[in-house]
Amino acid sequence: MAASRSLDIFPVAAGLARMAHAKDGDTFDHGCRMKPVCGMLAVRLGIDAEDVEKVGVCAMLHDIGKSTLPDSILFKPGRLEAGEYRQVMEHTSSGHDLLRGLGHPWFDDAANAALSHHERFDGSGYPRGTAGLAIPLSARIIAVADVYDALRAERPYKRALSHEQAVTLILRGDDRTSPSHFDPDVLAAFEHGAPVIRQLYDGEAGAA
Ligand SMILES: [Fe+2]
Ligand SMILES: [Fe+2]
Incomplete structure (x- = not known):
C-alpha cells in the first residue's frame, strides 16, 4: 500500500514543479537533473x-x-x-511554506528538504545553521548534488x-566550498558514484 502511494506521488510532484517554475525553465530543469543524481546517491547510501x-x-x-x-x-x-542575495536565501523557508501541510507525508519531507538544503554539515549554512545529522538526509544529499550542478552550469559571470x-x-x-560542508557518507557516495553522474550529465561521449 505504501509502495502504491509512492508510485502515485512523483507525477504530482513533477506537475507541481512544472507549474511553480512555469516561467523559470532553468530551475525546473535543475530539479529534473537533481532527481537521478540524488536518487543514485540515496541508493549508494543503502536506504530502502x-x-x-x-x-x-x-x-x-x-x-x-x-x-x-x-x-x-x-x-x-x-x-x-x-540585499538581493538575502532575498534569494529566503527560498528555503518559502519553499517550506509552499509544501508543508499538503496532505501527504512526502510533501512534509519535501518541505523540510526545501528548508534545509542550504544547511551545511559543519553548521555554517542557512537558514538556521543546523548541523550534522540534525539536517534531514534528503537535504544532506541534495546539498552535494546542488553544488555539483551549480559548478557545471555556465552563467553570464562564470564558466x-x-x-x-x-x-x-x-x-x-x-x-x-569545503568538504566540511557535507555529510562524509554522502561525500563518499558522491566520490564513488562520480562516473555515473558524469554519464548523466555528459552522456556516453563524456564517459568515454
Ligand atoms: Fe536552493
Ligand atoms: Fe538547487
Whole structure:
C-alpha cells in the first residue's frame, strides 16, 4: 500500500514543479537533473527503495521557493547585490511554506528538504545553521548534488566547470566550498558514484 502511494506521488510532484517554475525553465530543469543524481546517491547510501523515491521527490521540489522571487532577481543576468542575495536565501523557508501541510507525508519531507538544503554539515549554512545529522538526509544529499550542478552550469559571470573539475573542487574545497560542508557518507557516495553522474550529465561521449 505504501509502495502504491509512492508510485502515485512523483507525477504530482513533477506537475507541481512544472507549474511553480512555469516561467523559470532553468530551475525546473535543475530539479529534473537533481532527481537521478540524488536518487543514485540515496541508493549508494543503502536506504530502502521507497525512501529513494522520496529523495527524488524532495530533489525535484527543493528550489520551489524560488517561484516566489521577483523576476528582477530570478532572471538577473549578473551577480546579485547583497540585499538581493538575502532575498534569494529566503527560498528555503518559502519553499517550506509552499509544501508543508499538503496532505501527504512526502510533501512534509519535501518541505523540510526545501528548508534545509542550504544547511551545511559543519553548521555554517542557512537558514538556521543546523548541523550534522540534525539536517534531514534528503537535504544532506541534495546539498552535494546542488553544488555539483551549480559548478557545471555556465552563467553570464562564470564558466561551467568540467565534470572532473567540479568533482575535484567538491572533494578538496576552495575559498567558497569545503568538504566540511557535507555529510562524509554522502561525500563518499558522491566520490564513488562520480562516473555515473558524469554519464548523466555528459552522456556516453563524456564517459568515454
Ligand atoms: Fe536552493
Ligand atoms: Fe538547487
